[in-house]
Amino acid sequence: xxxxxxxxxxxxxxxxxxxxxxxxxxxxxxxxxxxxxxxxxxxxxxxxxxxxxxxxxxxxxxxxxxxxxxxxxxxxxxxxxxxxxxxxxxxxxxxxxxxxxxxxxxxxxxxxxxxxxxxxxxxxxxxxxxxxxxxxxxxxxxxxxxxxxxxxxxxxxxxxxxxxxxxxxxxxxxxxxxxxxxxxxxxxxxxxxxxxxxxxxxxxxxxxxxxxxxxxxxxxxxxxxxxxxxxxxxxxxxxxxxxxxxxxxxxxxxxxxxxxxxxxxxxxxxxxxxxxxxxxxxxxxxxxxxxxxxxxxxxxxxxxxxxxxxxxxxxxxxxxxxxxxxxxxxxxxxxxxxxxxxxxxxxxxxxxxxxxxxxxxxxxxxxxxxxxxxxxxxxxxxxxxxxxxxxxxxxxxxxxxxxxxxxxxxxxxxxxxxxxxxxxxxxxxxxxxxxxxxxxxxxxxxxxxxxxxxxxxxxxxxxxxxxxxxxxxxxxxxxxxxxxxxxxxxxxxxxxxxxxxxxxxxxxxxxxxxxxxxxxxxxxxxxxxxxxxxxxx
Numbered sequence: 001x002x003x004x005x006x007x008x009x010x011x012x013x014x015x016x017x018x019x020x021x022x023x024x025x026x027x028x029x030x031x032x033x034x035x036x037x038x039x040x041x042x043x044x045x046x047x048x049x050x051x052x053x054x055x056x057x058x059x060x061x062x063x064x065x066x067x068x069x070x071x072x073x074x075x076x077x078x079x080x081x082x083x084x085x086x087x088x089x090x091x092x093x094x095x096x097x098x099x100x101x102x103x104x105x106x107x108x109x110x111x112x113x114x115x116x117x118x119x120x121x122x123x124x125x126x127x128x129x130x131x132x133x134x135x136x137x138x139x140x141x142x143x144x145x146x147x148x149x150x151x152x153x154x155x156x157x158x159x160x161x162x163x164x165x166x167x168x169x170x171x172x173x174x175x176x177x178x179x180x181x182x183x184x185x186x187x188x189x190x191x192x193x194x195x196x197x198x199x200x201x202x203x204x205x206x207x208x209x210x211x212x213x214x215x216x217x218x219x220x221x222x223x224x225x226x227x228x229x230x231x232x233x234x235x236x237x238x239x240x241x242x243x244x245x246x247x248x249x250x251x252x253x254x255x256x257x258x259x260x261x262x263x264x265x266x267x268x269x270x271x272x273x274x275x276x277x278x279x280x281x282x283x284x285x286x287x288x289x290x291x292x293x294x295x296x297x298x299x300x301x302x303x304x305x306x307x308x309x310x311x312x313x314x315x316x317x318x319x320x321x322x323x324x325x326x327x328x329x330x331x332x333x334x335x336x337x338x339x340x341x342x343x344x345x346x347x348x349x350x351x352x353x354x355x356x357x358x359x360x361x362x363x364x365x366x367x368x369x370x371x372x373x374x375x376x377x378x379x380x381x382x383x384x385x386x387x388x389x390x391x392x393x394x395x396x397x398x399x400x401x402x403x404x405x406x407x408x409x410x411x412x413x414x415x416x417x418x419x420x421x422x423x424x425x426x427x428x429x430x431x432x433x434x435x436x437x438x439x440x441x442x443x444x445x446x447x448x449x450x451x452x453x454x455x456x457x458x459x460x461x462x463x464x465x466x467x468x469x470x471x472x473x474x475x476x477x478x479x480x481x482x483x484x485x486x487x488x489x490x491x492x493x494x495x496x497x498x499x500x501x502x503x504x505x506x507x508x509x510x511x512x513x514x515x516x517x518x519x520x521x522x523x524x525x526x527x528x529x530x531x532x533x534x535x536x537x
Contacts, residue, residue, distance in 0.1 A: 020499035021198075023537075027205045028227060032234040034203075036062045037410050038402070039223060039238035041210055041252060043067075044074040045186075046371075046383060047244030048194045049395030055200035056420050057399060059410060062236055063194075063202055064225060066209040068508050070190035072316070073246050074388075075512050076353025078271065078307055079299055081106055081115055081389045082181040085122075085142050085285070086293060093145065100146035102390045107182040109423040110392065113432050113463030114192060115184040117150060118297070119282040121161050122177035123168065123336045129287050135177040142179050150180025164281040167341040169334075183283075183299060186388060187512035188461050191501055192426045193391070199427060206502050213241070213255050213380070220256055220380040229504055240402065240409050243382040247316035247354040256376045263374055264384050266316065267355040270325035271306030273299075273518050274346040286336040294332040300515045302348065303341065305333045312354055321350035348520030356384040373401050379409070428463025435459035435466055448473065448480035450490075457488035469496050484521040489514045494533045506530045 022030070038054050040047045043065030051063040065071070083100040084092075107115035122139065124132045132155060139153030154177075161176040162168050198204055207228040214222035214235060222237040243252045253260040280298035288294055297304040308325050330342050358372050371386040371394050381401070386394045399417045402410055436459040439450055450470065458466035472492040473480035479492035497503035497513040506527045511517040516526065 021502065024205065024227065024229060025232075027203060028232060028234050030203055031062055031064075031205060031225075031236045034060065034062075034237075036060045036203075036236065036238040037240065038062070039064070039236050039241045040244055041065075041223060041241065042244035042246060042248075043069040043194070043204070043206060044072060044244065044246050045070060045190045045193065045388060045391045046074075046246065046386060046394055046398075047242070048074075048190055048197060049391045050242060050244060050383070050398045051202045051204070052193055052197035052200060053392075053395040053399045053417060053420070054402070055197050055202040056424065057417060061197070061202040062238065063197065063204045064208040064210070064223075064236070065206050066228070067207060068504070068512060069194055069204070069206050069502060070187045070512060071206075071508075073353035073355070074190050075187035076269070076271070076351050077186045077388050078269070078295055079183055079186055079297065079304060080118075080181060080295075081184055083142060083146060083389075084387075085138065085179065086291060088138055088141060089290070096142065097145045098393070099387070099389050102393050103182055104146060104149055105423050106184075106389075106392065109425065111184075111189060111192065111426045111429065113428055113430050113435070113460065114189050114426065115182045116460070118181055118183040119164070120179050120181060120285045121156070121165060121168070121282050122179070122285050122287070123161070123173055124175045124177065125335070126172040126174055129289050132175040132177070136175075139177045139179040146180075151178075153177065153179045161282075165284060166278040167280070167338045168284065169336050169338050178282075183297065185300065185461060185515075189426075191513070192428060192463075195427045195501075196424070204502070207504055210252065210255070213378070215378060218378060220376070220378040240405075241380045242398070242402075243380055244384075246356055246384060247319075249356065249382050249384040253376055253380075253382055256378045256380045260376065263359055263372065263382065264356050265359050266312040267309055267357055268312040268319060268325075268352055269307040269309060269355060270321045270329060270350065270352040271304060272321075272326060272329050272347055273349040273351075273520075274303045274305065274341070275348060275520075276301070276303045277341050277346070284336050286332070288332055288335070294329070294335070296333055296337050300518060302519065303346075305329050305337075308352075309355075316354055319352050319354055321352050325352065326350065349518045358385065371397065373398060375405075428465040430459075430464040432456075432459035432463065435464055439466060439470055442470075444474055448477050450480065451482075451488070453488040454482070454490055458493075468500075469493055472496060483514070483516060483526060484519075484523070487514075487516055487519055487521050489516060491533070494530055498534050498537065503534065506534070509534070 037059040038061045040051045040063040051061050055061045081103040083096045136155045143153035156176040158170050158173040208225045210223045212224040213220050220241045224235050226233050284296040285293050373383045436455040439455040469492045483489045497509050503509045509530050510522040516522045
């Protein structure tokens, strides 16, 4: 199938091999009839992780978001799980060790099907902000803090480094420091964590905007909502409400208390996605100055460049990539990447997210990426900030805070967070190489043949759940076809996203459930076909 072909895709109301999610109407009915222990407002990774851990503790949990799940900053990251090399120069050794523990737990035990190791090169140029000896010692200490689980940090010659990264600029390159971290697809990891929360008993609904809060004797005990897809209005009652709305955290706090003072400030981080001109076997982390690093990352068969770091004071919903951002990212990348790889003609997508930082003065690039939990005068808890790497730790930390609130509003019978398994795996956990192998050898003799790149893609984005998508494709040959000839995704993923991953719009599918948008392949024809499938329920 090419991007100009006519859609001949079935409605697929029958012959499903799995139980689809409840309808939006059924979910609204469930939300409005029950009284929940915890209502989480905000479906970014922070809210999702808290909902997951709370549901695991036996709480009745509801989670809502005004847009799509992971629709804002949580799908606009640098796609890394990392210890935070730059924190070493501030002496934050314990923080780096804790980050490494979380990174390795996710990539080895919790979600090995969704994260993969990535080698990083720190180029040392003549006249640069750091010398080879300092960076060599730094990457050695960095790897020691992860118990050398990713190898020993060391120095490499420019010639050897250029073998793995052909587009590395070697003029005035003195040495390259090498270390290891991990990479992931943030929107896919968020969706799998959300699925884990639902499998633990949480009720969730996206495109459900909070229009007001419910109060009982001056305390926040729920929220009024509007379904942005249908226009229906409904409410949710809860013993405790958690504001996890990220950049919008102070907006919701003002619904609780119009006089609430600002508690956070925002920093914009922009990224560019480009087609690659050559294979990359490692990523580049190039020092810009004493504090900042710019990344050039092989990701989803593309090259990801970024990021910027500047204070943002506008409407969070209006954040975007400007010409100034684009020029800055390309200029900084040019310190270590050859010009041929940085042509603007290679750019397929650009995106920006907002970091939520503690309020206060100073340069945002030097601010701590810490999580802040506050309680409003109506008893609503607000939580903001933190790093993708520590999403599990943040969820546990928030739940511990809820457990120790005066008066125990969540009750006495919940399972303490300390009693829960420390490394609960996410749905679909499996060895992705084994899954890809099975997808290729278990194909029906008389049916459509799955391509090797599609098998690899499914295994590293769904784990063992890829077998459900393969069954859909086997039962409906039209769904085994590629959505676009230059991407590995197949039409069965659209149906799966509709029925099992809460996809409501073409952007939900093309930007966050698949990689078509970031590859620059979300044509108008494809968007229309996706919309047709989404409406074929």
